[in-house]
Amino acid sequence: MWTLTTVGMEGYPIVVEVDLNPGLPCFNIVGLADTAIQEARERVRSAIANSECEFPLRRITVNLAPADLKKGGPAFDLPLAVGILAACNVVSPSRAQEYFYVGELALDGGVRRTNGVLSMALAARGEGKKGIIVPADNGREASLIEGLNVLPAAHLTEVINHLRGDDDLEPLVPASASVEPERGRGEDFADIKGQEHVKRALEVAAAGGHNILLAGPPGSGKTMLARRMTGILPSLSLTEAIEVTKLYSVAGLLAPGQGLIGERPFRCPHHTITYAGLVGGGSLPRPGEASLAHHGILFLDEMLEFNRSALEALRQPLEDGVAVISRSVATVAYPARFTLVGAMNPCPCGYWGDRHRDCRCSSGAVMRYRSRLSGPLLDRMDIQVEVPRLTRQELMGEPPRGEGSKEVRKRVEAARARQRARLGGSGPYCNAQMALQQVKEVCRPGSEARRLLAAAVDRLQLSARAYDKVLRVARSIADLDGGGEEIDVAHIAEAIQYRGLDRGVTS
Amino acid sequence: MSVETSCKSGAAEKDGAEPVCGEIGGPAPSGETLYLLALRALPSGDKIMYRANRLGIAGSVVWRAGPKEVEKTLGLKPEAASDLCRLREGVCPEAELERIYQAGMRVCSPWDAEYPGALRTISHPPPLLYYRGHLGRGLSPGVAVIGSRSCTAYGKRVAVEMARSLSLAGVSVISGVARGIDAYAHAGALEGQGGTIGVLGCGLDVVYPPENARLYKEIAENGALISEYAPGSSPLAGRFPARNRIISGLSRAVVVVEAGERSGALITAGHALDQGREVFVVPGSVYSPLSRGTHRLLRDGAAPVCSAEELLEELGLESRTEATSEAGKLSPGEQSVLAAVPWIPAHVDEIAAAARVSAAEALVSLLLLEVKGLVLAEKGKRYLRVS
Numbered sequence: 002m003w004t005l006t007t008v009g010m011e012g013y014p015i016v017v018e019v020d021l022n023p024g025l026p027c028f029n030i031v032g033l034a035d036t037a038i039q040e041a042r043e044r045v046r047s048a049i050a051n052s053e054c055e056f057p058l059r060r061i062t063v064n065l066a067p068a069d070l071k072k073g074g075p076a077f078d079l080p081l082a083v084g085i086l087a088a089c090n091v092v093s094p095s096r097a098q099e100y101f102y103v104g105e106l107a108l109d110g111g112v113r114r115t116n117g118v119l120s121m122a123l124a125a126r127g128e129g130k131k132g133i134i135v136p137a138d139n140g141r142e143a144s145l146i147e148g149l150n151v152l153p154a155a156h157l158t159e160v161i162n163h164l165r166g167d168d169d170l171e172p173l174v175p176a177s178a179s180v181e182p183e184r185g186r187g188e189d190f191a192d193i194k195g196q197e198h199v200k201r202a203l204e205v206a207a208a209g210g211h212n213i214l215l216a217g218p219p220g221s222g223k224t225m226l227a228r229r230m231t232g233i234l235p236s237l238s239l240t241e242a243i244e245v246t247k248l249y250s251v252a253g254l255l256a257p258g259q260g261l262i263g264e265r266p267f268r269c270p271h272h273t274i275t276y277a278g279l280v281g282g283g284s285l286p287r288p289g290e291a292s293l294a295h296h297g298i299l300f301l302d303e304m305l306e307f308n309r310s311a312l313e314a315l316r317q318p319l320e321d322g323v324a325v326i327s328r329s330v331a332t333v334a335y336p337a338r339f340t341l342v343g344a345m346n347p348c349p350c351g352y353w354g355d356r357h358r359d360c361r362c363s364s365g366a367v368m369r370y371r372s373r374l375s376g377p378l379l380d381r382m383d384i385q386v387e388v389p390r391l392t393r394q395e396l397m398g399e400p401p402r403g404e405g406s407k408e409v410r411k412r413v414e415a416a417r418a419r420q421r422a423r424l425g426g427s428g429p430y431c432n433a434q435m436a437l438q439q440v441k442e443v444c445r446p447g448s449e450a451r452r453l454l455a456a457a458v459d460r461l462q463l464s465a466r467a468y469d470k471v472l473r474v475a476r477s478i479a480d481l482d483g484g485g486e487e488i489d490v491a492h493i494a495e496a497i498q499y500r501g502l503d504r505g506v507t508s
Numbered sequence: 509m510s511v512e513t514s515c516k517s518g519a520a521e522k523d524g525a526e527p528v529c530g531e532i533g534g535p536a537p538s539g540e541t542l543y544l545l546a547l548r549a550l551p552s553g554d555k556i557m558y559r560a561n562r563l564g565i566a567g568s569v570v571w572r573a574g575p576k577e578v579e580k581t582l583g584l585k586p587e588a589a590s591d592l593c594r595l596r597e598g599v600c601p602e603a604e605l606e607r608i609y610q611a612g613m614r615v616c617s618p619w620d621a622e623y624p625g626a627l628r629t630i631s632h633p634p635p636l637l638y639y640r641g642h643l644g645r646g647l648s649p650g651v652a653v654i655g656s657r658s659c660t661a662y663g664k665r666v667a668v669e670m671a672r673s674l675s676l677a678g679v680s681v682i683s684g685v686a687r688g689i690d691a692y693a694h695a696g697a698l699e700g701q702g703g704t705i706g707v708l709g710c711g712l713d714v715v716y717p718p719e720n721a722r723l724y725k726e727i728a729e730n731g732a733l734i735s736e737y738a739p740g741s742s743p744l745a746g747r748f749p750a751r752n753r754i755i756s757g758l759s760r761a762v763v764v765v766e767a768g769e770r771s772g773a774l775i776t777a778g779h780a781l782d783q784g785r786e787v788f789v790v791p792g793s794v795y796s797p798l799s800r801g802t803h804r805l806l807r808d809g810a811a812p813v814c815s816a817e818e819l820l821e822e823l824g825l826e827s828r829t830e831a832t833s834e835a836g837k838l839s840p841g842e843q844s845v846l847a848a849v850p851w852i853p854a855h856v857d858e859i860a861a862a863a864r865v866s867a868a869e870a871l872v873s874l875l876l877l878e879v880k881g882l883v884l885a886e887k888g889k890r891y892l893r894v895s
Contacts, residue, residue, distance in 0.1 A: 198870075390736075453876070494873075
C-alpha cells in the first residue's frame with residue numbers, strides 16, 4: 002500500500018507492507034515508527050470494526066519502507082487500514098495499489114485532516130499512480146497541485162466502497178491556482194495618524210526588502226505600523242504562495258478546508274520564544290516562526306527582550322533565506338526569507354528623545370541597554386527609524402487621511418519590478434539581498450552624491466558598516482523614485498537619515 | 509599591601525638623597541613624596557596620609573616617629589599607631605616609586621617643583637598627584653570646560669568649538685574625562701595646540717567610562733592625565749566631587765557648558781567660587797532641562813559667555829580665530845526648509861508640515877543643512893537652527 006510522509010518541506014513516498022500470518026492474534030508495526038504510529042493499531046482496529054468490516058484475528062505484521070527513514074504522525078492510519086483490508090481481500094489488492102492514501106482515522110471510521118498534505122501531493126504527482134485519497138478537510142489544499150487526481154474522503158467506508166467499485170469517490174476539480182488577495186483586514190496605511198517619516202521609511206523598506214528597526218516609546222504605534230507593512234508589500238506570486246502554503250501545511254496551521262494562502266504572512270512571536278520556536282526544531286524538525294514568516298514579515302516587538310541566543314540564531318536565515326535544523330534524525334532546511342521588523346524602546350525608561358518628557362536614563366544605561374542587540378544583528382537592520390509619541394493634537398484631531406496601502410503598494414511593486422529587471426531572474430530578488438560585489442556595480446552615486454557621502458562619513462561619524470547599507474537603501478529610494486540608474490544626492494541624503502542608531506547616544 | 513623586597517631600612521632616610529630608581533627621566537620626586545607613597549601603601553594608609561597632610565605633618569616625620577609619637581601627633585588609637593609602626597617595616601619607599609614608574613606613571617607632591625602652582629593655593633590640595641604626560645604644560649593658563657554627562661547636540665557643539673578655540677589660542681583645557689560634555693571638551697582641545705588636562709576620579713590605570721580608552725591615551729600624549737587616587741582605585745561616586753576641586757583648582761576660569769539641575773558640574777562651579785576662580789556659563793534654551801543648572805548659575809551671578817573669543821577677551825588673552833564658514837549656496841528647497849526650522853528642537857514631521865514638503869524631502873534637506881552646519885540634529889529626529 003502506498004502512502005507519503007514529509008521530511009521537512011518535502012514529501013516522500015512510503016510503502017506500507019501488510020502481512021497476515023496464522024498464529025496468536027497480534028498487530029506489530031516496524032520501520033522506525035514513532036508513538037503516534039504505534040497507537041494507530043488501536044485506531045485502525047476500531048475504525049475497521051466500525052466500518053461494517055471484520056478486523057482479521059490473525060498475526061498482522063506491518064513494515065513501513067524504506068525502513069531507515071524515521072516516520073511519525075497519524076497520517077499512516079488510513080493506509081494501514083486499507084492495507085489490512087486488502088490483505089484479507091475485503092477490497093481488491095490490485096485496485097488498492099493504484100492510489101496513495103493519507104489520513105488519520107477516528108475510532109468511528111471518520112477520516113481526519115492531517116499535516117503536510119500539500120507537500121505529499123506534490124511528491125505524489127510524479128509517481129504514476131491513479132490518484133491520492135486525502136481527508137476531505139485537506140481536499141482544497143491537495144487540489145492546488147495540477148495534474149493530480151485528488152479524491153477526498155470523509156469516512157473509511159467511502160474509501161472501501163470506492164475500492165470495491167460500489168460507489169466511486171468524487172474527484173476534486175483542481176482549484177484554479179490563482180492568488181486571491183484577501184487583503185484589507187481593515188488595516189490600512191491611511192488609518193495611521195501622523196508618523197509621516199516612519200511611513201515613508203516602511204515604504205522604502207518594502208521597496209527594497211530591507212529589514213527595519215523601529216525605536217520609539219511605548220504607545221507610539223510601532224506594532225500598528227508594523228502590522229500594516231504586509232499591506233504594502235507586493236502581492237504573493239503563485240510559486241511564493243505555494244511555498245507559504247506548504248510550510249503552513251507542514252506546520253499544521255492551515256485552517257480546515259483552506260486552499261492557497263493568498264496573503265503575505267505576518268508573524269509576531271512573543272519575546273519569551275525559545276531558540277527552537279524561532280528558527281524551528283524538535284526531534285522531527287518542525288518549522289519555526291522564521292519559516293512561518295517566509296515571504297512575509299517577522300515582527301519582533303520589544304526586540305531587546307528576546308533571548309540572545311534565539312536572536313542570534315536568526316542570523317543564518319537573514320543571510321541565506323533558509324533555516325537549517327540538524328537533528329539526529331535528519332537535517333532539514335526550511336525556507337525562511339522574511340523581512341525582519343524589529344521594535345524597541347530607545348532606552349530603559351522609553352522616553353529618550355521624547356518631545357515632552359525627560360529621559361531619566363544615564364547615557365551609560367542607554368548604551369548598555371542598546372548593546373543587547375549585537376553588532377552583527379544591528380548590522381542587518383538596514384533602516385533604523387525613531388517613532389515619536391504623538392502629540393495630543395495629533396491624537397485627538399481628525400487628521401487628513403493619508404495615502405492608502407493600495408497606492409503605496411503600487412509604487413513598491415514598480416520599484417521591485419525595476420530591481421528584478423536589473424538583477425536578473427536568478428539570485429537575489431531585491432536590493433537588500435545583493436552581494437557586496439553587486440552593490441558596487443549597481444549603486445553608483447553621482448559626483449555630488451559622493452561628496453555628500455564623504456561629508457557624512459566625516460561630520461556625522463558614519464561607520465563603515467553603515468556605508469554599505471546607505472548605498473543599498475539609497476538604491477531602493479531611487480527605484481521608488483522611478484529615476485534612472487544613477488543615485489543622486491537626495492537619495493543618499495534620505496538613506497543616511499535612516500541610520501539613526503549609528504550616530505551615537507548623545508546626538 | 510606589603511612588599512617582599514628586602515631593602516635596607518633607612519636607605520631613604522638621608523633626606524634629599526636621589527632615589528636610585530628614578531631612571532625614567534624627568535625630575536625625580538623628593539624624599540617627602542616617597543614617604544607619602546610609602547605611607548599610602550600601608551593598610552588604611554590613605555586615612556593616615558590625608559590626616560598627616562591636613563595637620564601639616566611631613567611624611568618623613570610620621571615614617572620615623574615612634575608609636576607614642578604617632579599616637580600623639582596624628583591622634584590615632586594606640587593599637588592603630590603600633591600597627592603602623594610594625595607594618596611600615598615591610599614597606600620600602602623606593603619599591604613603591606619603582607612600581608609607579610613601571611606602570612608608566614609619575615607622581616609628585618607639593619614638595620616637588622612640578623606640582624601645579626595653582627593647586628598649592630586651594631584648601632585641601634591633593635597630597636599626592638599621580639600623572640601621565642607632562643605637568644609643565646599645566647602651568648600655562650588653563651580654563652576648565654565642563655558639563656553634564658547627558659547632553660544635547662547643542663551642548664556637544666558648544667563644548668567642541670569652545671575647547672578647540674581655547675586650545676588654538678594656546679590655552680590648555682581642563683576637564684574631567686567623563687562622558688558627555690567633558691569628553692567633547694577634551695576632543696575639541698586635542699584639535700588645537702594648547703594641550704588638555706584630564707582629572708580622573710579613579711586610578712590612572714582604570715578606564716572609566718570604558719569608551720574613553722582612546723581619549724585617555726591622547727590626553728596623556730597632548731597634556732596630562734592626573735589623579736589623586738592610587739593606581740587601581742575604582743570610580744566610586746564619592747570620589748568625583750573631590751576630583752572636581754582639582755579641576756577648578758587647576759583653572760583660571762571655569763566654563764559650564766550644559767548642566768541639569770543636579771549635575772556634578774555645579775559642584776565644580778561651587779569649588780571654583782570658593783577657590784576664587786571665575787565662573788562662566790553658556791546659556792541654553794529655557795525649555796531644555798539640561799540647561800536648568802546653568803541658568804541657575806546665571807541667576808546666582810555667574811557671567812554668561814557665548815563664544816571662546818568673548819571668554820579670551822574677559823581673561824585678557826588674545827584669540828586666534830580659525831577660518832570657517834563652509835555654508836555654500838543653498839538650493840531653493842533647502843532655503844524653504846531652513847526657514848521652517850525653529851531655534852528650539854522640532855520634529856521632522858512638524859518641519860515638513862511647516863515647509864509644505866513631504867517627510868522624505870524634509871529629511872533630505874535637513875541632512876544637507878546639517879552637513880553645512882546650519883542645523884543641528886537632536887535625538888529623536890528633532891532639528892534646531894544654529895548660527
